[in-house]
Amino acid sequence: MDSRFTIRKMQREDVEEVYQIELLSFSAPWSKESLFYELEQNLFAKYLVVEFEGKVIGYCGLWVIMDDAQITNIAVHPDYRKMKIGEALLRFSIQLSKEMNAKRLSLEVRVSNHIAQSLYKKVGFLSGGIRKRYYTDNQEDALVMWVNLV
Template identity: 80%
Template sequence: MQREDIEAVYEIELLSFTTPWSKESLSYELEQNLFAKYVVVVCDEKVVAYCGLWVIMDDAQITNIAVHPEYRGMKIGESLLTFSLQLSKEMGATRLSLEVRVSNHIAQSLYKKLGFEPGGIRKGYYTDNLEDALVMWVNLV
C-alpha cells in the first residue's frame, strides 16, 4: 500500500465496516507503525481490496481485511488472505491470528478453509453493538 491508496482503502472501510478506521489511522499505520504491513489488490487500476498485518517478533495479526462490495464473490479475499499468510511467514511469524464477528459465518468459513482454527472469544469486542469476536489462529510452520 502506498500513501495514494489511503483514500481508496478508506472507501472500502466505509463500505465494509460499521466502525471503520479513519484516514488518519490508516496513514499512521502506513507511515509510522514499524510493525505494520499493508497490501492492496488492484484491478483495472483501482484498489479493490486490502489487508493490514502487524508482525511483532514471531506473532502476526491481521488488523483488517476487506474487499470492495462490487468485487466480492470473485475469490479476491481468498487470494489476498493466502498472500498475507505467506507474507507473514516471510516476515518471520510462526502464527497468525485475527478477530472476526461471531455472526460473520462467511468470513469464518474462509478462514477455516485456509487453516485457521477458533482459539477463544473476546466478549463485547465490537464497540458498535458489543458483539463478541471469535479469535482464530493458524500455525505458519
C-alpha cells in the same frame, strides 16, 4: 484470482480508496488518519492492496511483532466480492507472515460473520477463543482465529 488482479504493497495515494472500502465494509470503520498512521508510522504494520485496472478493490493490514502476526483488517469492495480476492489476500498474508518468520497468524472476526469465518477456515485458521464485547459499535463478541505457520 484472475491474473488481471495485482496484490502489492499499499502506498500513501491508496489511502482514500482503502478508506472508501472501509466505509462500505464495516459498521465501525477505521479513520483515514488511522490508515495513514498504520502506513507511515507503525513499524510493525504491513498493508497490502489488490488492484484491478488501476483501482484499489481490496486490502489487508497485518502486524508482525517478533514471531506473532495478526491481521488487523481485511476487506474487498462489495462490487468485487465472491471472486476469491479475499482468499488470495489471506493466502498472500500467510506467505508474507512466514517470510517474516512469524510462527502464527491470528485475527478477530465477529461471531455473527459466518461467511468470513468459513473463508478463514478454508485457508487453515482454527477457532481459538472469544473476546467478549470486542466490537465498540454494538459490543458484539469476537471469535479469535489463528493458523500455525511452522
